[in-house]
Structures are given as structure tokens and as C-alpha cells.
Amino acid sequence: MFERVAIIGLGLLGSSIGLAIRENLTGVITSGYDADPAVRERARELGLASSIAETAVEAVRGADLVILCVPVGAMADAARDMAPGLPAHTIVSDVGSSKVSVAKALADALPRHSVIPAHPVAGTEQSGPDAGFAALFRHRWCIVTPPQDTPRGKLESLVAFWEALGSRVEVMDAAHHDMVLAVTSHIPHLIAYTIVGTASDLEEVTRGEVIKYSAGGFRDFTRIAASDPVMWRDVFLNNRDAVLSMLDRFQGDLERMRQAIDAGDGDAMHDLFSRTRKIRRRIVEQGQDDARPDFGRGGSAD
Amino acid sequence: MFERVAIIGLGLLGSSIGLAIRENLTGVITSGYDADPAVRERARELGLASSIAETAVEAVRGADLVILCVPVGAMADAARDMAPGLPAHTIVSDVGSSKVSVAKALADALPRHSVIPAHPVAGTEQSGPDAGFAALFRHRWCIVTPPQDTPRGKLESLVAFWEALGSRVEVMDAAHHDMVLAVTSHIPHLIAYTIVGTASDLEEVTRGEVIKYSAGGFRDFTRIAASDPVMWRDVFLNNRDAVLSMLDRFQGDLERMRQAIDAGDGDAMHDLFSRTRKIRRRIVEQGQDDARPDFGRGGSAD
Numbered sequence: 001m002f003e004r005v006a007i008i009g010l011g012l013l014g015s016s017i018g019l020a021i022r023e024n025l026t027g028v029i030t031s032g033y034d035a036d037p038a039v040r041e042r043a044r045e046l047g048l049a050s051s052i053a054e055t056a057v058e059a060v061r062g063a064d065l066v067i068l069c070v071p072v073g074a075m076a077d078a079a080r081d082m083a084p085g086l087p088a089h090t091i092v093s094d095v096g097s098s099k100v101s102v103a104k105a106l107a108d109a110l111p112r113h114s115v116i117p118a119h120p121v122a123g124t125e126q127s128g129p130d131a132g133f134a135a136l137f138r139h140r141w142c143i144v145t146p147p148q149d150t151p152r153g154k155l156e157s158l159v160a161f162w163e164a165l166g167s168r169v170e171v172m173d174a175a176h177h178d179m180v181l182a183v184t185s186h187i188p189h190l191i192a193y194t195i196v197g198t199a200s201d202l203e204e205v206t207r208g209e210v211i212k213y214s215a216g217g218f219r220d221f222t223r224i225a226a227s228d229p230v231m232w233r234d235v236f237l238n239n240r241d242a243v244l245s246m247l248d249r250f251q252g253d254l255e256r257m258r259q260a261i262d263a264g265d266g267d268a269m270h271d272l273f274s275r276t277r278k279i280r281r282r283i284v285e286q287g288q289d290d291a292r293p294d295f296g297r298g299g300s301a302d
Numbered sequence: 303m304f305e306r307v308a309i310i311g312l313g314l315l316g317s318s319i320g321l322a323i324r325e326n327l328t329g330v331i332t333s334g335y336d337a338d339p340a341v342r343e344r345a346r347e348l349g350l351a352s353s354i355a356e357t358a359v360e361a362v363r364g365a366d367l368v369i370l371c372v373p374v375g376a377m378a379d380a381a382r383d384m385a386p387g388l389p390a391h392t393i394v395s396d397v398g399s400s401k402v403s404v405a406k407a408l409a410d411a412l413p414r415h416s417v418i419p420a421h422p423v424a425g426t427e428q429s430g431p432d433a434g435f436a437a438l439f440r441h442r443w444c445i446v447t448p449p450q451d452t453p454r455g456k457l458e459s460l461v462a463f464w465e466a467l468g469s470r471v472e473v474m475d476a477a478h479h480d481m482v483l484a485v486t487s488h489i490p491h492l493i494a495y496t497i498v499g500t501a502s503d504l505e506e507v508t509r510g511e512v513i514k515y516s517a518g519g520f521r522d523f524t525r526i527a528a529s530d531p532v533m534w535r536d537v538f539l540n541n542r543d544a545v546l547s548m549l550d551r552f553q554g555d556l557e558r559m560r561q562a563i564d565a566g567d568g569d570a571m572h573d574l575f576s577r578t579r580k581i582r583r584r585i586v587e588q589g590q591d592d593a594r595p596d597f598g599r600g601g602s603a604d
Binding site for chain 1: 375399423424425427442443445472478481482483485486487488489490491492493494495496497498499500501502503504506507509511512513514515516517518519520521522523524525526527528529531532534535536538539542545546548549551552553555556557559560563564566568571572574575576577578579581582583584585588590591
């Protein structure tokens with residue numbers, strides 16, 4: 001498959017890829033780079049890659065696969081930065097949450113290379129090199145969005161790579177990816193950020209009260225709303241059209257629920273609240289979430 | 303404190319109270335009742351109370367404390383049902399998520415009894431007698447909203463009872479409770495139900511895709527949106543004004559974020575996304591949530 005993999009950007013995703021390769025792909029040599037010297041230093045301490053380079057050019061030298069793990073708005077600069085060291089045969093991929101804009105940015109920056117964008121649908125609210133763990137991708141889907149002219153062999157290598165890290169892989173059109181992720185990830189994050197902001201700005205309810213009584217549901221939103229701000233700013237700047245289109249639907253549906261509450265229309269509420277349970281059941285059945293009550297939170301707080 | 307406690311309604315909350323008394327208050331005799339014969343049968347099998355009665359009147363006979371654990375819209379009927387068996391000295395309390403309307407309904411139904419409404423801010427998305435567990439209330443807040451004429455000794459007994467089950471107790475005005483819970487619990491549930499509904503009605507994205515890629519954030523909303531439909535319908539019917547007032551703020555804030563995305567205003571997004579992290583940190587510090595990445599979900603799916 002690949003003998004040398006370079007990881008550019010050593011936050012949650014980059015560090016997890018380094019650790020997952022070490023655990024699952026013995027013999028593969030990894031090199032890592034991060035624009036932040038403190039992160040490079042920490043990455044060396046944590047052993048996130050076989051070597052941590054001082055420049056992007058140095059990191060990608062000799063690599064068969066380069067994975068860009070930087071915010072989607074930083075992809076083009078990261079690609080240009082490393083370009084002078086990039087071998088001609090190297091596959092360039094990424095882990096960004098929006099794919100149309102990344103595909104374009106990388107193709108523009110690296111016109112002579114095989115760029116195959118990808119998106120492992122996995123993450124936690126934590127960020128930085130200490131947040132990574134080797135099992136992050138296990139049982140999670142990785143969506144690969146190859147441009148039409150992608151050589152079949154290169155695509156197969158990238159798919160095999162993600163499968164080796166424990167992922168299930170789906171190949172998809174980039175524009176469709178952006179629509180799917182707008183609803184399954186981007187809008188949920190936007191909503192979570194917004195309600196946490198709303199709650200912290202109230203006059204009638206103090207911030208201390210919001211925190212104290214967060215176990216009633218609010219705390220789940222704060223988890224998502226603790227995700228990396230730069231990463232998420234870039235997602236919304238780069239997947240604007242799909243996000244706005246999905247947001248339209250949500251705002252319309254929310255307004256209808258508002259009217260149902262205002263009118264005391266219990267049937268409309270009960271109807272919606274009953275339908276949504278089935279989706280939950282299928283998510284648990286398909287191994288995408290854990291059915292334990294409260295995820296064992298009760299126990300862990302002891 | 304109390305020698306005999308009656309629990310009316312044996313779903314998640316009622317069954318957890320029964321189990322928590324057995325674990326924490328040795329010697330206290332409990333009796334349970336549920337309007338559903340199948341639930342009573344299951345409650346006997348599970349040993350949720352010292353005895354399970356066939357009628358509410360029988361269940362409350364001789365009780366010092368009765369706790370109504372039924373949806374808030376069913377409180378008045380449940381109170382009237384048991385009234386003929388209720389001793390004069392008995393304290394009547396509940397676990398409902400809205401307090402102004404419940405206080406009024408119970409006071410109207412039981413004009414000669416001490417009614418002290420309460421709300422343990424704890425729960426999971428699961429419901430029914432099998433969902434209960436003794437640790438549900440541990441490290442969680444229980445808000446007690448006594449009417450002004452509540453005898454001090456009775457209030458102290460109820461506070462001591464919840465503390466014995468592991469809760470921390472806060473005494474609060476019922477109207478303020480309803481405002482606090484609107485933002486920390488009711489609006490988050492409404493939003494979660496709505497986005498799960500939106501996602502399941504799309505034409506561009508299939509329901510199968512929504513489920514497959516739910517690990518990007520959406521699955522957290524489905525957990526909340528799997529909560530009991532009748533319970534939540536009743537909450538929105540009974541806490542309408544506070545919910546609508548908080549929903550106004552949220553809708554306004556969301557519209558502003560929409561405009562920021564439309565305008566490509568990265569600074570407005572970054573500003574909000576940075577502020578919300580601090581709240582998360584305080585929730586974890588105060589033991590109201592678990593900081594483990596992904597709550598160990600990665601591991602549990604193995």
C-alpha cells in the first residue's frame with residue numbers, strides 16, 4: 001500500500017492518524033509537521049509519528065501519501081507550503097469537513113499531483129496533539145470524494161489505507177458529501193454553538209444556573225459547542241450554500257413547532273416527538289452510537 | 303424522615319426513585335403504582351418497590367410522602383385518583399419538568415394537603431420501568447419549589463430525602479425554575495426533536511445517509527430526541543410562556559448566525575465559537591458532565 005505517510009497538521013485528527021498507523025500498519029514510516037512549534041515539540045514527546053519535521057517540505061519528502069489535517073480554510077496554504085518537497089507520484093489527501101471547496105483549493109495549489117479528498121466522519125470536541133487516540137476511526141465511516149480523473153489504483157490504495165485504520169469507506173460525489181454533512185454535522189454544530197451562546201447571554205437566568213442545571217439536556221449541546229473554533233469557522237465559510245439550504249429547512253420546521261406550542265397543539269408535538277425515536281434506534285443498531293443510559297456518565301462522576 | 307414512601311408512576315423516574323430508596327434509605331418502606339397493568343407487573347418482577355399496589359388509593363395508604371412521577375399533564379388526574387386514600391399529614395411531591403402549572407394543578411386537586419413540587423434535573427433518553435437505575439440522581443441537582451405557606455419542617459424533610467438519594471438540592475421560586483429549565487432543558491429538547499425531524503424529511507439526503515454519518519454531531523441530537531413523547535408534549539403544553547420567550551432569543555440568535563454565514567463573516571463565527579468553550583469547561587469542572595473524549599463510545603463499539 002503506502003510505505004511512507006506524511007501528516008501535515010497534528011491536532012485531533014492528525015495525531016489520531018499517526019497513532020492509528022502505528023497501531024494498525026506496522027512498518028509504515030510516518031512523518032509529521034505542524035506550523036506551530038509548540039505542537040511539533042509535543043508531537044515528538046507523544047511519539048505521534050516516526051519523525052517530526054521542522055518544515056512541511058522536509059515532512060513530505062519521500063512520502064507516498066500526504067494527509068492534510070488542517071482547517072479547511074488553511075488547506076491551500078498548507079499545500080503550497082509543502083509543494084517544493086512533494087514527489088511526483090505522491091497522493092495528496094485531507095480530512096476536511098467540506099469537500100467541494102477543498103478539492104478545488106488543492107487542485108489549484110497542486111495541479112500536477114493526484115489529489116483525492118477524504119473525510120473521516122469521526123471526532124470529539126477536543127483538539128490539539130494530546131486529544132488524539134488510535135481508535136478514533138474504528139467503526140466510523142470515511143467518505144472519499146475522488147475527482148473524475150482519479151486513477152483507479154490510487155483510489156484503491158487510499159480506500160485500503162482507511163480500512164486498515166478501522167474505517168468503513170464510502171466513495172461519494174463531493175457536492176453530495178457537502179449536502180449530507182451539512183445536515184448530519186454542520187447544522188448540528190451551528191445550532192449547538194448558537195443555543196450555548198443564547199444561554200450565556202440571558203439576563204433572567206444566570207450563567208451559573210445554566211451550568212448547574214445543564215444535565216437536563218443542555219450539556220450535550222455544550223459538548224459539541226466546545227469544538228475547535230477555527231476549524232468550524234472554516235467549515236461554515238467553505239460549505240456556505242449547503243449549510244444555508246439546510247438551515248432554511250430547519251428554521252422553517254422550528255417556526256412550525258413554535259406555532260404548535262403557541263397554539264397548544266399537542267398532537268403536532270406528539271407526532272414529531274414519536275417519529276424521531278425510530279431514527280435513534282437505527283443509529284444505535286448500526287453501531288454509530290452507544291445505547292447505555294447516559295453513556296455511563298452517572299457512574300463516572302462517582 | 304419518612305417511613306413510607308409511595309411512588310405513583312413507574313417509568314424512568316419512578317423506578318429510579320424506588321431503586322435509589324432501596325439502596326440509600328434502608329428501612330424505608332415503598333409502595334408503587336402505575337396506571338398501566340403491564341408496568342405494574344414488570345415493576346413487581348424488578349422489585350422496584352416493597353409492594354406494587356393495584357390502585358393508587360391502595361398505594362398511598364399510610365404513606366408519609368407521595369411522589370407523582372407521571373407526565374406533567376397527567377398530574378391533576380393522578381392526584382385526584384389517589385386522594386381518597388391519602389392520609390392528612392402526607393406530603394405530596396412530584397418530579398415534573400415544569401413547576402408553575404404542576405403546583406397549581408396539585409394545589410387545586412389536593413386543597414387540604416401539603417404539596418411541595420420538586421424536579422430532579424436528571425434523566426436519560428430511555429423510558430419505562432426497565433430504564434431506572436439507583437444512581438440516576440447522584441451528583442445531580444434537585445430543585446424544590448415550595449409554595450409560600452409550606453411548613454419549614456416538611457420542606458426540610460423533603461430536602462433531606464433527596465439528599466439521601468445523592469442529589470444536591472436547591473430551593474427556588476416555581477416561575478424562576480420554569481425559566482431556567484426552559485433554557486437548560488426544554489429548548490434543547492425542542493431543537494433536537496426538530497432537527498431530527500428535518501433530517502428525516504429531506505429529499506436530497508436519504509435517511510440511511512443521515513444514520514450512517516451521524517457521528518459527525520447529529521447522533522447527539524438523536525439521543526435527546528429519543529426521549530418520551532408524552533412527557534415532552536406535556537412539558538411544552540405546560541411551560542409555554544417561558545419556552546416561547548427563550549425560543550424567541552434562540553431564533554433571533556440563529557438568524558444572526560445565518561446572516562454571518564451568508565455574508566462570509568468569519569469573525570462573528572469565530573467570536574461565538576470561542577465563547578462557548580468556556581461554558582463547557584465549567585460544566586465538566588462542576589461534575590455535570592464527563593470530559594472523556596466521546597464518552598468512551600469508541601471503545602464500547604469494539
